[in-house]
Amino acid sequence: MDKTRAIEIAVGLFVVAGLAALTVLAMRVSNITAFQTTEGYTVIGHFRNVGGLREGAPVKMGGVQVGRVSGISLDTDTYEARVELTIDSRFDDLPMDTSASVLTSGLLGEQYVGLEAGGMPTALQPGDELMLTQSAIVLEKIIGQFLYNKASGSDSGSDGGTEGK
Amino acid sequence: MIRWLQGLGAWTLARMARLGRASLFLLRVLAGLPGLLARFRLLVHQLYSVGVLSLVIIVVSGIFVGMVLGLQGHNTLVDFGAEDSLGTLVALSLTRELGPVVTALLFAGRAGSALTAEIGLMKATEQLSSMEMMAVDPHRRVVAPRLAAGVIAMPLLSAIFTLLGILSAYVVGTELLGVDAGAYWSQMQANVSFYDDIASGIIKSLVFGVVASWIAVFEGFDCMPTSEGVSRATTHTVVNTSLAVLGLDFILTALMFD
Known part of the structure; x- marks a missing residue:
């Protein structure tokens, strides 16, 4: 009888640990509700x-x-x-x-x-x-903005091949 | 040539017959599940041997997988100056893939093989037949609680594995490698969604729980009642479960994250 009780307690603990892990995953990892406190x-x-x-x-x-x-x-x-x-x-x-x-x-x-x-x-x-x-x-x-400047700055130049010098 | 064809046909027929037996077996066991509520203690005992006794290997592997993920992830991310994303990397890989899959593989090795050996030995020593003689349905008395326990235990084990992995990667990342602790959590929380990542991980582990326990109890129930048959069935359980889990994981991932 004592052994049965120990087994049942162990199973209870296992289930609680598993559910707690799920809750922490939901709360802390995916942050369903943020609960972080910072002092200051x-x-x-x-x-x-x-x-x-x-x-x-x-x-x-x-x-x-x-x-x-x-x-x-x-x-x-x-x-x-x-x-x-x-x-x-x-x-x-x-x-x-x-x-x-x-x-x-x-x-x-x-x-x-x-x-x-x-x-x-x-x-x-x-x-x-x-x-x-x-x-x-x-x-x-x-x-x-960069492209705009570039375009407005080089409109007097030719279309291609201005890179080589 | 004819011989070869005949062999192929016989092999296919044997496979199909076995699949049919397995399905009928599952139906009979499922029919026995409601009766389990009346004998709750049977389920608790199986949860102990399937779940609680698997905890050690799950906890230790979870911690080490998490630590390795932390180290390797940091090594890669630091090249891009993105080591703040370590939390996201670790959490997504664990909740989506590694948690359910590695748990299922470990479960097959730790609990599935034990289930097969236990039921196979019951069959070899004719305990199952003597139960039938006493008008006790072994599907209900022996198999149903084991299957239910496997299905219940798998998501819980997977959640524990995932959480420990994330925590140990946190310890490695922040204490050893100097990732900002706040960035670890805030990036993780910003990028991990409950429904897309965590819920689909839980669904995966539920599916794996059904498959792994089903294969384990069926292999035990269907084995040749000799010592060689039991040993072969145990090997089959581990191999088949691993293959089924990996294959199903691909299908589930394709369905969930397309």
């Missing part, structure tokens, strides 16, 4: 374009991670992206005029928010808005 304070930046920035992306200052992107939404008044940056509470004396830009690590890497300190003596307070922001670089736009 939140500041807000408005970007015209955040590109491929995602929630949970790192916020870096001088290459050192200081926080995470905790929320991205669309501001329906200005039609700009409203990005909430949760900064670690260790870095609580960033200057008021800190600027933020959406950057990419490496050619194909993940996008992150880079902060650059300004010179003002007053520190950012929780809930403050960053004054200077720079949008993500959208590759298609740049290529389009």
